[in-house]
Amino acid sequence: MMRRALRNEKIERMTSQMKAAVLHGKEDLRMERVAAPQAAPGELVVQVRAALTCGTDLKVYRRGYHAMMLKPPILFGHELAGVIAEVGAGVTGFREGDRVVALNSAPCDVCFFCRHGQQNLCEDLLFNNGAYAEYIRIPDRIVEKNTLHIPDGVRFEHAALTEPLACVVRGLEECAANPGDTMIVIGAGPIGLMFMHVAELAGVNVIAVVKREDQIAAAKLFGAREVVQVEAVSDIIAATRALTPEGRGADVVVEAVATPVAWEWAVDMVRKGGLVNFFGGPPSGTKVQLDTNRLHYGDITLKASFHHTPATCRTAFDLVTSGRFKCAEYITGRVGLDQVPEVFARMMTRNSRDIKTAVFPDGVPQ
Known part of the structure; x- marks a missing residue:
């Protein structure tokens, strides 16, 4: 029944739009209707179940750009977890309905830095943004190197902590x-x-x-x-x-x-x-x-220290899924997708006591 519902959603997405947060420049974040993504060969489309606010996103919001990761106008956000809604041709190891966390980057593993054990400095580090949305496309390299299955019983918002935690682990x-x-x-x-x-x-x-x-x-x-x-x-x-x-x-x-x-x-x-x-x-x-x-x-x-590697992503993921990391205490705010611009405006005041805010495109769970 669940997979049939996902197939129906796929047909709907092919001709429809979705709601997403789009960064247009300095402190200019807007909720818009944009084309829903489709999976090319090797790619996935993930229905976002939870995305998290991040200090890097706040820095980008304040400055209006990030030289390495994004230039506006562009879909915003990079910490997420969700359910696979579409599997591109040639993808093995993933099926529609799988619960996954997709990291925000993946190295090439062939450049000078990758060959010298410094994948975080990859000359062709592939970044992905667009977590504050109903759906997100996962590029083939991230599917292959940095997408992980979430065990049953682990909450989506907890799994989404993997990316920042991977940077800290490194x-x-x-x-x-x-x-x-x-x-x-x-x-x-x-x-x-x-x-x-x-x-x-x-x-x-x-x-x-x-x-x-x-x-x-x-x-x-x-x-x-x-x-x-x-x-x-x-x-x-x-x-x-x-x-x-x-x-x-x-x-x-x-x-x-x-x-x-x-x-x-x-x-x-x-x-x-x-x-x-x-x-x-x-x-x-x-x-x-x-x-x-x-x-x-x-x-x-x-x-x-800058960024993470596939190895530290897996170490961080193990910390989260083992229950050793205090995930629940770390997430101190919970909002729906429409509130994302408001959340970032509030974060600019530096008076917020929230550590991280979880964004739920499907609505805040009760």
Whole structure:
């Protein structure tokens, strides 16, 4: 019965339109009727059951574009899960009615960077957008490399957490933190909280640096043993280092705010021989000033982490589907598709206490 209903939906889509959020430019997001997608050979069409808001999407909304991922006007959103509504010719391993999470990119696996184990830097990294819609087309490369079956019992909105979590998993792997190490995470937005939780699950002792008082409880919920609120102390560097063993600084510091001052704090909070991961991505052209003496004589490692790989996507998916990750606590808002522009306008105020908002094209489940 379900597959017959999906076939009827397919016939309807071939001659119909669907509702979708379209980004037209800076802070210009509109709900529109657009042509419903169809699956070419090797592709899938997925009926979106849940999509999630994301800090990257907010950054794109604020700036009006993303140099690598999209240029307006374009369908918007990239974290999703749903049900396969159409299977293109030649696709094996998937059927109509399957529950899936489709990641937002896939590497080529043939370029220089892919051959050197850096698939996140692929010269032909294929991105896909359009999660805030009733349906989304999944390109053949993503079908082949980065589409995963969702086990029964796992909610769609939880499965959709796979993409951002995969970026954080890769970031943590790049930090090479060991159980018992001390990690400072600067920032308690969605990504900062994910770093806290994944690090805590790995046995790392987490100290959180947060901006607002209302972020303290969230940081503790997701694994921070100690929390320092920026506005509650006179010297944020001294106050944070005082919480590390013998006040020497943290083994690892993760910057998840994307501001120059936070980058500078990170370097001042790490111990000699430690590592700083600049995870937050400031706008192009942003400059920072760092103490070269401290870097050199402190033997400090500076690095950055960008995006994910198929391997970290699967590690993140396992965290979600195993129940180890606090998915339910992470999703703090639930809206219908028509409310997407309103949600992004509200996110711009920075007063929202929501971590992530789940968007349900079929209507918010009761």
